[in-house]
Amino acid sequence: MAIIVNLITGRSIQQGVSMEAGKDKPAYTAACGIIELDPADFKRLGAFRNTNVRVTSRYGSVIVKAVEATQGPHPGVAYIPMGPWANMVINPDTYSTGMPTFKGTPVEVEIAKNELILGSLELVRKGCRGELA
Amino acid sequence: MTKTITDVICPFCGTLCDDLEVVVSKDGKKLLEVYNACAIGAEKFLHSQAEDRLTRPRMRQEDGSWKEISYDEAIEYTAKILTDAKKPLMYGWSSTNCEAQGVGSEIGEYVGAVMDNTATVCHGTSLIAVQDIGIPSCTLGEVKNRADRIVFWGCNPAHAHPRHMSRYSIYPRGFFTGKGHTGRKMVVVDPRVTDTARIADVHLQIEQGRDYELLDALRVAFKGEQLPDVVAGIPKEKIIEVADTLKSGRFVIIFFGMGVTQSLGKNHNIDAAIAVTRDLNEYTKAAIMPMRGHYNVTGSGQVWGWQFGFPFAVDLSRGFARYNPGETTSNDLLRRGEVDAVFVLGSDPGAHFPFSSVKKIYDLPSVAVEPHETPTTEVCKVHVPVAFVGVEVGGCAYRMDNVPIETRKVVDAPEGMMTDEEFLTRVLARVKEIKGI
Numbered sequence: 001m002a003i004i005v006n007l008i009t010g011r012s013i014q015q016g017v018s019m020e021a022g023k024d025k026p027a028y029t030a031a032c033g034i035i036e037l038d039p040a041d042f043k044r045l046g047a048f049r050n051t052n053v054r055v056t057s058r059y060g061s062v063i064v065k066a067v068e069a070t071q072g073p074h075p076g077v078a079y080i081p082m083g084p085w086a087n088m089v090i091n092p093d094t095y096s097t098g099m100p101t102f103k104g105t106p107v108e109v110e111i112a113k114n115e116l117i118l119g120s121l122e123l124v125r126k127g128c129r130g131e132l133a
Numbered sequence: 134m135t136k137t138i139t140d141v142i143c144p145f146c147g148t149l150c151d152d153l154e155v156v157v158s159k160d161g162k163k164l165l166e167v168y169n170a171c172a173i174g175a176e177k178f179l180h181s182q183a184e185d186r187l188t189r190p191r192m193r194q195e196d197g198s199w200k201e202i203s204y205d206e207a208i209e210y211t212a213k214i215l216t217d218a219k220k221p222l223m224y225g226w227s228s229t230n231c232e233a234q235g236v237g238s239e240i241g242e243y244v245g246a247v248m249d250n251t252a253t254v255c256h257g258t259s260l261i262a263v264q265d266i267g268i269p270s271c272t273l274g275e276v277k278n279r280a281d282r283i284v285f286w287g288c289n290p291a292h293a294h295p296r297h298m299s300r301y302s303i304y305p306r307g308f309f310t311g312k313g314h315t316g317r318k319m320v321v322v323d324p325r326v327t328d329t330a331r332i333a334d335v336h337l338q339i340e341q342g343r344d345y346e347l348l349d350a351l352r353v354a355f356k357g358e359q360l361p362d363v364v365a366g367i368p369k370e371k372i373i374e375v376a377d378t379l380k381s382g383r384f385v386i387i388f389f390g391m392g393v394t395q396s397l398g399k400n401h402n403i404d405a406a407i408a409v410t411r412d413l414n415e416y417t418k419a420a421i422m423p424m425r426g427h428y429n430v431t432g433s434g435q436v437w438g439w440q441f442g443f444p445f446a447v448d449l450s451r452g453f454a455r456y457n458p459g460e461t462t463s464n465d466l467l468r469r470g471e472v473d474a475v476f477v478l479g480s481d482p483g484a485h486f487p488f489s490s491v492k493k494i495y496d497l498p499s500v501a502v503e504p505h506e507t508p509t510t511e512v513c514k515v516h517v518p519v520a521f522v523g524v525e526v527g528g529c530a531y532r533m534d535n536v537p538i539e540t541r542k543v544v545d546a547p548e549g550m551m552t553d554e555e556f557l558t559r560v561l562a563r564v565k566e567i568k569g570i
Contacts, residue, residue, distance in 0.1 A: 006341055008324070010391055011293040011426075016173035020145070020180050023484060024506045060488055071289075071327045077341055079325065084484050084491075084508050092487030095399065098446055098462025099258045100487045102395040104342040124483055124508040128495035 002110035003044045005037070005078040007057070008103040009090060015081040023120045032083035033117045035109065036069040041078065047111050054112040055080070055089055057105050061132075062088035062123070063115045078109065084120045088127070134159045142540040143174040144228070144523025147425030147533035148273075148294045148301070150174065155543045164524070164544045171295035178524055180505075181544070187506060187518040188547045199516075204551055204559075207500070207517045211476065212563035214498040215244040218474035220450045224463050225480030225502075227251040227427035230528025230540065233553035234429075234436040237478065240561050243568060245450040247472065249463045250433040251426070251480050252445040258394045259423045260434065260444050261458055262403035269410050271386070271420040272534040273300075278307035279418075282382030284320045286406060287344060287392015288424045291328035297424070298329075302388065309383075318378055322347065323392060335375055340366040342396045348405035351376050355412050385410075385419040394423075425533035427480070428523065432531035467493040475499040475513070478553060479522075483508030502556060519553050520546035528554070 014031040035055055053066045062085050080086040091101040126132050141153040156166035164182050167175040190207035191199040215221050223246040226234050241248045283302050290297040298304060306313045321333040324341040339347055343365035350364040354376035360369045379385050387410055393402040413419035425431050434444035441447045443456035459465055466472045467490040475494045483491050494512050501513040510516040520526050525546035531537050
């Protein structure tokens with residue numbers, strides 16, 4: 001079962017703290033390798049909290065952990081903190097402003113229980129070498 | 134014995150808090166405690182003490198492993214790729230001091246680089262809007278002392294600028310704001326019920342990406358004209374209530390963030406927000422201010438504005454400064470494959486650019502000047518660790534309201550490490566040698 005949601009990104013304080021503590025550390029993955037979903041969207045998806053999911057847009061795909069939104073309710077809107085995971089799927093088009101469209105990308109979310117969430121360095125390295133599934 | 138250094142400047146966000154206290158060991162080599170900072174600021178100071186910190190430059194080998202190299206070799210490589218390239222991109226410049234930005238600009242002129250800073254993925258669209266219709270702004274001191282109507286539009290200071298509300302915008306008691314937060318009305322516009330929205334007097338939970346409509350609806354409401362029943366998910370009555378609240382204030386300040394700059398509409402959203410501010414000035418005093426992210430992104434705009442006339446996306450490849458967002462901006466250049474070398478300092482595009490741009494950096498000769506190990510250093514060919522500005526070296530930085538503040542050194546950098554400015558000065562000298570200038 002897959003659902004379509006509107007994806008936005010941005011800073012969370014956990015993202016900021018773990019970023020300053022080192023993007024190579026597991027805490028950064030725990031803070032940013034997530035997607036915050038509304039309880040209503042969890043119900044539509046038919047998934048438990050803290051399940052790994054695959055998020056796919058026209059521009060790419062990434063595995064992250066689905067967690068319940070801490071700053072909700074916002075049904076239909078999903079949130080991945082700014083970072084390499086979000087940037088795999090956001091709309092890179094700048095529409096001649098220089099600014100990629102980091103907020104407002106339609107994405108498909110599907111359960112991917114057995115897939116692994118990569119750390120930031122590994123994710124970018126594998127992506128550059130074309131080693132991502 | 135330890136000693137406490139007071140009035141330390143925090144080099145994290147554009148709020149540039151100037152009241153930190155840092156405890157260091159007697160010899161000034163170890164940083165032990167940080168007081169008054171937010172969680173992110175404290176972590177930035179403390180992480181400079183990490184045991185596993187890299188202290189020497191390294192170069193990527195054929196097999197993908199790293200090899201330690203000397204600063205001399207790193208300087209040689211950097212100068213070579215910049216002078217060999219027809220159109221190098223020199224990106225970042227926001228987590229460093231104005232002195233380093235000045236030297237970097239000089240290198241950019243000699244090698245014909247495109248100079249771009251992190252505004253390109255942050256408030257670049259705000260800068261375009263300001264050039265379109267101007268900006269009625271003020272300083273954070275005026276906000277603290279005068280503002281009684283505070284709007285946070287598409288920004289979440291509780292997470293991104295954690296001490297902004299307590300130092301300037303909501304809680305402090307100022308000269309004309311003696312009642313502190315009880316004398317202020319706080320309006321938050323955000324598609325999520327953010328931690329900032331939870332403490333607001335009014336939260337407008339706008340439909341994502343419909344900021345332009347709601348801003349325009351406010352302008353209609355100021356004039357008392359007809360509105361549709363619902364605009365951007367907000368009922369008419371609510372919009373009129375907010376419009377009246379703002380008009381009845383003595384001093385309105387609108388802070389705006391990525392919610393408007395990065396959603397569709399981009400610079401036009403900010404055009405509308407500035408127009409709202411201009412309209413409000415017919416009834417009361419109003420000002421508007423972007424919530425700048427990096428502690429010195431404002432400074433790089435200032436330095437380039439002074440040197441080249443443009444605050445970001447400056448193309449020097451033709452021997453004079455050109456500026457055309459959409460053409461001379463980092464992500465457009467990278468995605469179209471229009472640059473042939475990448476130099477990054479004081480930013481992490483590897484983590485914060487769309488992946489299609491990151492992939493292009495990986496394929497090019499590239500240098501990252503960066504104290505941490507980041508996704509950018511992971512895709513670059515050479516990584517040059519440097520001292521932390523604001524922790525291990527001082528220098529000028531500009532707060533989000535364009536007030537310059539001198540940051541302070543509190544602790545020594547590990548032995549033999551260069552600062553941004555020292556590294557750039559050496560690269561500049563080598564570039565001049567190669568070019569025969």
